[in-house]
Amino acid sequence: MSATAQSLSALRRAGGLLNARGLSALASRSARAFSSPSAAASAQSSDDSAAPPKIVVFGGRGFVGSNVCHEAFNAGYSVLGLSRAGTPPLASGRWVDGVSWARGNALEPATYTEHLRGAAAVISCVGGFGSAEEQLRTNGAANVALIEAAKVAGVPRFVFISANIPNVPGIEALIGGYIRGKAAAEEALRAHYPGTGVALRPGVIYGDRAVSTNITLQLGLVFKPLEMLLQRLGPETAARMAAVPLVGAAFVPPVSVETVARAAVRAAVDPSVPGGVIDVWELEAAAQRMGAQ
Numbered sequence: 001m002s003a004t005a006q007s008l009s010a011l012r013r014a015g016g017l018l019n020a021r022g023l024s025a026l027a028s029r030s031a032r033a034f035s036s037p038s039a040a041a042s043a044q045s046s047d048d049s050a051a052p053p054k055i056v057v058f059g060g061r062g063f064v065g066s067n068v069c070h071e072a073f074n075a076g077y078s079v080l081g082l083s084r085a086g087t088p089p090l091a092s093g094r095w096v097d098g099v100s101w102a103r104g105n106a107l108e109p110a111t112y113t114e115h116l117r118g119a120a121a122v123i124s125c126v127g128g129f130g131s132a133e134e135q136l137r138t139n140g141a142a143n144v145a146l147i148e149a150a151k152v153a154g155v156p157r158f159v160f161i162s163a164n165i166p167n168v169p170g171i172e173a174l175i176g177g178y179i180r181g182k183a184a185a186e187e188a189l190r191a192h193y194p195g196t197g198v199a200l201r202p203g204v205i206y207g208d209r210a211v212s213t214n215i216t217l218q219l220g221l222v223f224k225p226l227e228m229l230l231q232r233l234g235p236e237t238a239a240r241m242a243a244v245p246l247v248g249a250a251f252v253p254p255v256s257v258e259t260v261a262r263a264a265v266r267a268a269v270d271p272s273v274p275g276g277v278i279d280v281w282e283l284e285a286a287a288q289r290m291g292a293q
């Protein structure tokens with residue numbers, strides 16, 4: 001049995017769930033490597049009675065969250081995307097119909113505890129800016145509430161999209177609520193999911209960002225060349241350069257939204273990924289290991 005098939009089996013034992021749409025979508029999917037249906041398909045063929053594990057994605061309508069839903073769906077999981085509106089994102093594709101969408105406000109556990117039942121993992125892409133108070137609430141309190149609710153519901157793994165905070169003097173005055181919020185959420189993750197909670201810390205995330213039904217910002221045009229340039233330095237040198245005050249921020253590599261999504265799904269489903277932090281320097285390798293399975 002492959003490592004990924006074992007992961008799927010373990011997660012199934014933790015509690016799988018599949019809706020009818022998910023089942024028919026799974027049956028019709030074509031093969032792709034890990035982040036691909038092949039993992040689920042091969043595991044499925046060895047045990048046809050088992051349903052794919054359920055992954056709950058908070059912030060599923062957002063830029064990162066919608067890509068996480070897409071990635072998890074393609075990998076063959078039963079995916080539930082939650083947001084305050086409860087509607088699908090501004091995106092099109094078969095995966096949008098294959099994912100289930102529901103309403104849930106992270107700050108109000110009563111709106112989503114039922115959706116956590118039987119979930120094998122939660123991935124939180126909840127976060128944002130605004131006033132200092134809003135930053136603290138959205139990045140901190142909302143995620144702490146999610147982590148605590150998932151723990152109470154018995155969800156075995158939790159992945160949180162945190163952030164790499166650049167070494168820029170005065171940044172605390174600018175986005176102090178964001179920084180403290182991320183730290184509070186990471187602390188709650190350590191406390192409640194010491195071995196199975198994973199925080200990803202990307203820097204700038206680039207990719208196609210839909211801002212309306214017919215306008216998409218192609219952020220990769222700006223950031224992809226910079227990412228390639230910094231990759232030539234190697235992760236260790238780039239990390240040392242990034243530690244230099246002020247100019248160091250320029251050496252934090254941007255990362256594609258697909259890489260973040262792949263690393264997040266892997267951290268959610270692969271029991272061999274230990275609890276802790278995957279920082280910006282390690283994201284590419286974490287996502288590649290997933291593709292290699």
Ligand SMILES: NC(=O)c1ccc[n+]([C@@H]2O[C@H](COP(=O)([O-])OP(=O)(O)OC[C@H]3O[C@@H](n4cnc5c(N)ncnc54)[C@H](OP(=O)(O)O)[C@@H]3O)[C@@H](O)[C@H]2O)c1
Binds near residue numbers: 058065
């Ligand atoms: N984009 C980047 O460059 C970048 C870089 C580093 C880290 N990150 C982190 O990655 C995560 C996702 O960022 P993003 O760029 O995808 O932002 P985004 O598009 O604004 O998505 C954020 C999501 O958070 C959800 N949300 C906010 N408050 C919520 C609440 N109380 N309950 C439920 N959902 C709530 C929003 O959902 P609804 O409004 O639909 O309910 C939205 O979908 C954030 O934590 C961010 O800090 C992003």
